[in-house]
Amino acid sequence: KQEVTQIPAALSVPEGENLVLNCSFTDSAIYNLQWFRQDPGKGLTSLLLIQSSQREQTSGRLNASLDKSSGRSTLYIAASQPGDSATYLCAVGTYGQNFVFGPGTRLSVLP
Amino acid sequence: GAGVSQSPSNKVTEKGKDVELRCDPISGHTALYWYRQSLGQGLEFLIYFQGNSAPDKSGLPSDRFSAERTGGSVSTLTIQRTQQEDSAVYLCASSLERGGNDEQFFGPGTRLTVL
Numbered sequence: 335k336q337e338v339t340q341i342p343a344a345l346s347v348p349e350g351e352n353l354v355l356n357c358s359f360t361d362s363a364i365y366n367l368q369w370f371r372q373d374p375g376k377g378l379t380s381l382l383l384i385q386s387s388q389r390e391q392t393s394g395r396l397n398a399s400l401d402k403s404s405g406r407s408t409l410y411i412a413a414s415q416p417g418d419s420a421t422y423l424c425a426v427g428t429y430g431q432n433f434v435f436g437p438g439t440r441l442s443v444l445p
Numbered sequence: 446g447a448g449v450s451q452s453p454s455n456k457v458t459e460k461g462k463d464v465e466l467r468c469d470p471i472s473g474h475t476a477l478y479w480y481r482q483s484l485g486q487g488l489e490f491l492i493y494f495q496g497n498s499a500p501d502k503s504g505l506p507s508d509r510f511s512a513e514r515t516g517g518s519v520s521t522l523t524i525q526r527t528q529q530e531d532s533a534v535y536l537c538a539s540s541l542e543r544g545g546n547d548e549q550f551f552g553p554g555t556r557l558t559v560l
Contacts, residue, residue, distance in 0.1 A: 366547060377449075377536055378551040385546065423488070427547060432504060433478070435488040 340436035357424035449552035470539030
């Protein structure tokens, strides 16, 4: 059964820093991985989707990479801003299983 | 175009009552998912609909939970005889299809409080 973990659980950085959020999964038989952000009391907003055949995806200041063989994905946020403060979740689509979400990383970007 | 919508946004009910939660997916999306997010917990998969296929109900926590999807569009999640542990945010998501290009789009959720 797929298990997804995220490190760190929480992160606080000053505005302008580049940062990396980590997502690990145990079963490499995935067909995609998706990164989301969740603001307090809100639903999830899709950030990036990486298909299993891809190594990375970029959107603006965000870059997500995928290493299927090692069971890892990273979300890189460049030049962080206070508006980036949210909880970031990764979700893994695995063949023969339902989507499994990680517990999230709670990010605070201080002005 | 319009995103995924859910209603009501908040629902407060008494223990033992039945509740219905509604999800309107993005038009044209064949896949629809229900998840539950309890306070301080991660997202928990409940049920998945794909087109006209039989739904995957493997995540439903008990037989008090059921869901249907009419006409391949709107879905209703029903919780019978609600218990306090059912209190959570119920999130619905839809995607074009299931597979590598299966980007899920979420609704704002329904916050259920069982007193």
